Amino acid sequence: MWMLQSMAMKKSFYEVLVMIMLLVKWASVVSGDGHGLGASFIFGDSLVDAGNNNYLPTLSKANIPPNGIDFKASGGNPTGRYTNGRTIGDLVGEELGLTNYATPFLSPNTTGSAILNGVNYASGGGGIMNQTGRIFVNRLGMDIQVDYFNITRKQINQLLGPAKAKEYLSKRSIFSITIGANDFLNNYLLPVLSIGERLSETPDQFVDHLINNLRIQLTRLYTLDARKFVLGNVGPIGCIPYQKTINQLNEGECVKLPNDLAARYNGKLKDLMEELNENLHGATFVLANVYDLVMELITNYAKYGFKSASKACCGNGGQFQGIIPCGPTSSMCSDRSKYVFWDPYHPSEAANIIIAKKLVEGDTSIIQPMNLRQLRDLRL
Numbered sequence: 001m002w003m004l005q006s007m008a009m010k011k012s013f014y015e016v017l018v019m020i021m022l023l024v025k026w027a028s029v030v031s032g033d034g035h036g037l038g039a040s041f042i043f044g045d046s047l048v049d050a051g052n053n054n055y056l057p058t059l060s061k062a063n064i065p066p067n068g069i070d071f072k073a074s075g076g077n078p079t080g081r082y083t084n085g086r087t088i089g090d091l092v093g094e095e096l097g098l099t100n101y102a103t104p105f106l107s108p109n110t111t112g113s114a115i116l117n118g119v120n121y122a123s124g125g126g127g128i129m130n131q132t133g134r135i136f137v138n139r140l141g142m143d144i145q146v147d148y149f150n151i152t153r154k155q156i157n158q159l160l161g162p163a164k165a166k167e168y169l170s171k172r173s174i175f176s177i178t179i180g181a182n183d184f185l186n187n188y189l190l191p192v193l194s195i196g197e198r199l200s201e202t203p204d205q206f207v208d209h210l211i212n213n214l215r216i217q218l219t220r221l222y223t224l225d226a227r228k229f230v231l232g233n234v235g236p237i238g239c240i241p242y243q244k245t246i247n248q249l250n251e252g253e254c255v256k257l258p259n260d261l262a263a264r265y266n267g268k269l270k271d272l273m274e275e276l277n278e279n280l281h282g283a284t285f286v287l288a289n290v291y292d293l294v295m296e297l298i299t300n301y302a303k304y305g306f307k308s309a310s311k312a313c314c315g316n317g318g319q320f321q322g323i324i325p326c327g328p329t330s331s332m333c334s335d336r337s338k339y340v341f342w343d344p345y346h347p348s349e350a351a352n353i354i355i356a357k358k359l360v361e362g363d364t365s366i367i368q369p370m371n372l373r374q375l376r377d378l379r380l
């Protein structure tokens with residue numbers, strides 16, 4: 001009896017403590033003081049999806065074990081993240097001092113003051129083009145992700161009032177966009193479904209089309225008061241276990257066409273970053289060179305403590321376990337920290353940790369014109 005009472009008291013004491021902590025955070029947000037990062041708004045594809053696809057009728061799902069097996073916050077249960085642990089978005093937020101992960105826009109929990117920590121709009125299978133990923137039936141493309149941010153934008157106005165909301169979003173929030181890989185992998189390079197596009201557009205025309213759409217999407221975010229942007233370029237998609245398996249490559253080889261397309265796109269993305277820095281007054285766009293970073297991990301994997309940069313830790317099929325996505329019946333490697341790739345498409349948490357650190361602290365060969373710590377501390 002006494003123990004029960006004491007437990008009840010403990011619980012309510014804990015609840016009061018949490019309430020006080022929330023109030024202090026709330027007060028500092030409302031008064032607009034504090035200069036650290038307030039919020040991280042995450043846009044993109046499965047590389048940074050934190051569970052939006054759990055709420056969609058879609059063929060692209062990651063809320064099945066053993067995905068998430070190393071994700072501490074869920075006790076190793078799947079969350080919808082397409083990796084064994086934290087995504088690059090989670091890790092960058094942590095490194096920059098955020099105490100909460102940005103929650104998925106579609107989660108019922110993403111309401112009230114929780115959105116002041118940021119919101120994640122990313123969706124497995126999504127791309128810059130609306131039609132990208134239609135093989136999965138449902139996914140959130142970038143146009144829709146921006147529409148959703150417009151909803152969040154209005155909610156933040158209601159929470160903080162228009163003046164504070166504008167200041168919070170422009171000065172204390174970072175907007176990261178990790179998208180583009182699916183526009184190649186699940187659109188342009190897909191036999192059958194993409195035949196129309198590939199017949200009507202050359203690779204350069206297709207890349208220009210992507211960049212033009214992205215320009216409109218980023219400008220829309222700017223009109224909604226986003227000012228600090230991170231643009232991730234497309235990684236070496238010709239080196240993922242899936243591509244290496246279906247093309248029957250050897251261990252140290254990568255498929256040329258996907259990598260060439262990524263490189264073309266990345267060149268134009270750099271031009272776009274420079275153009276927007278010049279034309280969108282008061283905004284800072286930072287370009288994350290994910291391509292070179294991941295290529296370095298793949299080429300010199302042993303130097304970073306990895307045992308394999310070609311095999312998926314979790315997956316099945318072919319020489320690199322690269323055909324069947326990670327799920328309960330897949331084989332799984334014994335030491336997950338020794339693989340660059342978690343599954344046929346996505347890096348492991350061990351690789352994500354290295355990538356995130358470099359984005360936060362790295363030099364201009366990795367992230368330009370400044371790294372993410374500098375972007376966070378930039379006074380606009």
Ligand SMILES: *[C@@H]1O[C@H](CO)[C@@H](O)[C@H](O)[C@H]1NC(C)=O
Nearest residue numbers: 051079103104107108109110
């Ligand atoms: C939503 O919040 C409840 C209660 O705090 C928690 O148990 C649940 O895990 C949360 N769900 C998600 C998807 O985060």
Ligand SMILES: *[C@@H]1O[C@H](CO)[C@@H](O)[C@H](O)[C@H]1NC(C)=O
Nearest residue numbers: 129130131141143144147213
């Ligand atoms: C994509 O779909 C959205 C919403 O349905 C629409 O507003 C937008 O114009 C479309 N974008 C393109 C490039 O077709």
Ligand SMILES: *[C@@H]1O[C@H](CO)[C@@H](O)[C@H](O)[C@H]1NC(C)=O
Nearest residue numbers: 146147150151220221223224
């Ligand atoms: C946001 O939504 C409003 C309607 O509520 C619309 O007028 C405005 O054009 C939208 N902004 C963007 C950038 O989509």
